[in-house]
Amino acid sequence: MAFTVAIDGPAASGKGTISRAVAAHFGFAHLDTGLLYRAVGRRTMDGVEPIEAARTLTREDLARDDLRTGPVGQAASRVASIPEVREALLDFQRAFSRRDGGAVLDGRDIGTVICPDAEVKIFVTASDAVRAERRYLELREAGHEVTLDETLADLKARDRRDEERAHAPMTAANDAVLLDTTEMSIDEAVARAVALVQEKQ
């Protein structure tokens, strides 16, 4: 039976960690939809035209190990504003969301555009300072030379582009539950999300 959990929110809000933990808890499949846009953005850095890159995306493109960097994130948010790019990635995401056994998808427009009928919708937020610090620690851990200021500027630029684009902007669905993780530990945030899913099962 299909059961869809849609988890949206800005960069480094904690939505990825929460999504993976919720999927593991319930034995659901998980799709990080940001990775699709990152893979398309990465291909444009090699000179592939964005719509073409989205239409011909392969598993190898998704498996690259440099998709999590700041420049790829910026390239992702630029290609994400092109309607034809979003359209090219739509069927794959919808099919994933309706697979048997349950699915968690995280991104920016899952509750609004990709899965408007999702059984559970959560919009995860956190303060700018907390998000920048989380992403900074992640990047340093992965060996990237960045400063906290650069990381904050990077997140803000991306959020602005994601919120202001005309097509499928980042916004909470009317029926999404807001989960502000600013003052929460990972365990607390995951427990809250798990409880929200349990209520709907």
Ligand code: C5P
């Ligand atoms: O989630 P992540 O930070 O990896 O996403 C990278 C970029 O991909 C975002 O800044 C956003 O522009 C785009 N994106 C999107 N819709 C989604 C997921 C990601 O537009 N569902």
